[in-house]
Amino acid sequence: MQTFPCPFCGPRDETEFHFATEAGRARPEPAAEVSDEDWAAYLFAAHAPKGTVREIWLHLPCGEYFVLTRNSVTRAIHGAKPLPGVPA
Ligand SMILES: [Zn+2]
Known part of the structure; x- marks a missing residue:
């Protein structure tokens, strides 16, 4: 079992x-001109790199999304921050 830091809790x-x-990840725009293939790649093609990654996580009890920086190989947590524009 692992412990994650929620920036709010x-x-x-x-x-x-x-x-x-x-x-x-940048959402493809403008939506009306995005092909089905490009939209599917945006939604379903995970890169899953090895090493330090930045990911968006949801803490279910408080309902807040935040950026978690962690190592995908060692599972070490390097930090958690609110999404830009969201006060902690
Ligand atoms: Zn929380």
């Missing part, structure tokens, strides 16, 4: 969190 058991997406 503090350290909590990993079972309280849900992975949302990789951080920093």
Whole structure:
């Protein structure tokens, strides 16, 4: 079992969190001109790199999304921050 830090609630058991997406991915725009293939790649093609990654996670009890920086190989947590524009 692992502990994740919620920027709003503090350290909590990993079972309280849900992975949302990789951080920093640009949504294809304009939507009316995006092909089905490009949209499917945006929605379903995970990169899953090895090493330090930035991911968007949801803490289910408080309902807040945040950016988690962690190592995908060692599972070390490097930090958690609210999404830009969201006060902690
Ligand atoms: Zn929380």
